[in-house]
Amino acid sequence: MKKLSCRVLVVGGGPAGATACRELNRLGINNILLEKNLNFTKPCGGGLMMSAFSEFNIPKSLIHKKINKIEIISPTLKRAMVDIKDYPLTIVNRYEFDRKLRKLAREGGTTIIEAKAYNIDLKNSPIVFAKSKNMEFEIHAQYIIAADGVNSTLRKKALNETPTRTITRYMNIENRDIDSCQFWFGSDISPKHYSWIFPHHNRINIGLACDNEKQITEYFHNFLKKSGLKSNNRAKGYYIPQWSSKRVVYFKKNIFFVGDSASMVLPFTYEGIYYAMKSASIAVNAISKNEPSLYQKEWERLYLKKFKFLRLLQRLFLSNDYFSERLVQLYQKKSFQKSVITYWMGEKEPTDTIYTIWKFIKVIFKY
């Protein structure tokens, strides 16, 4: 058993963990990163807003595709094209993206160990136990950052629970390309959620989320048929967190939960990469001030209203086909598109929230 110690131990080397390490390095805080599989490719559409690249100093060479249009498709196949060229979305390849962020962390001073954390001792200051192919580790740290994703081992060990989550099914189809990101709504393909088609480099990534694991195969077939796509590839499944304000645990017994381990995926849109990185950087700021409670305060100041609002919209508009139809109809209006996009990008204050909901409700009941 190899004994190590550091000020901060980061468990999980996805966007949250790697960003935490980079921020710790910037502030001169000694850290170790444990990643169970340095060749892992996180199942993900790879959609990330362009502004994240400058905010987190990420090389733009990681952008596989720049998206200026989003297409929204209603249950009865009506379409709305949303122009997002003022706030473009990028597509990244998660294998390259995660590796590059970890490389930058290593160059900044992080010690990276390929090992799986399997237990934690929280009696005094935390000790994490980890295993690699040929070695066992006992790592002592003042703080732990749990960035170990939706199946978080640390969350299970420390809180005896997993993040609330839903299942997704996804597939890559080679030699196909489109120039927009498509979001499809309908109770025949993904009730209460959406199905997507995202372009990558000479391939597309398609998928859907679903609360009913038993029916997901049927919904996936329906989606392939409805979208006119064919493939002999095998669809795969992976969980995605479902954010709920009641279930978020930010900090407990010197462990900060960040990214998917704290369910920080924006409801409705399912953006998780940005919020994983953001939560990590807010947690590191709290560590640098030795004030763990700052993490929750700052996160809630920045995002609580937005997350609640998006969850409300998801519940409202994706609850049935009638409302989803109305949503696409609303998206056909340029003024609505502009107001939603600026809100989504954080440029509009949530004080407009009540007005926006009122507008939605008026449109819904007009028809």
Ligand SMILES: Cc1cc2nc3c(=O)[nH]c(=O)nc-3n(C[C@H](O)[C@H](O)[C@H](O)COP(=O)(O)OP(=O)(O)OC[C@H]3O[C@@H](n4cnc5c(N)ncnc54)[C@H](O)[C@@H]3O)c2cc1C
């Ligand atoms: C099908 C699908 C499509 C998605 N599409 C998008 C999208 O287009 N845009 C978007 O923004 N978000 C998307 N998401 C969500 C996004 O992928 C996640 O929110 C994001 O990856 C969270 O980052 P993270 O660092 O918290 O966790 P992860 O990226 O899951 O990283 C966790 C890391 O921890 C490691 N790990 C796990 N357990 C241990 C352990 N015990 N010890 C050591 N290491 C461990 C894992 O190997 C992994 O590298 C999608 C999710 C799914 C499932």
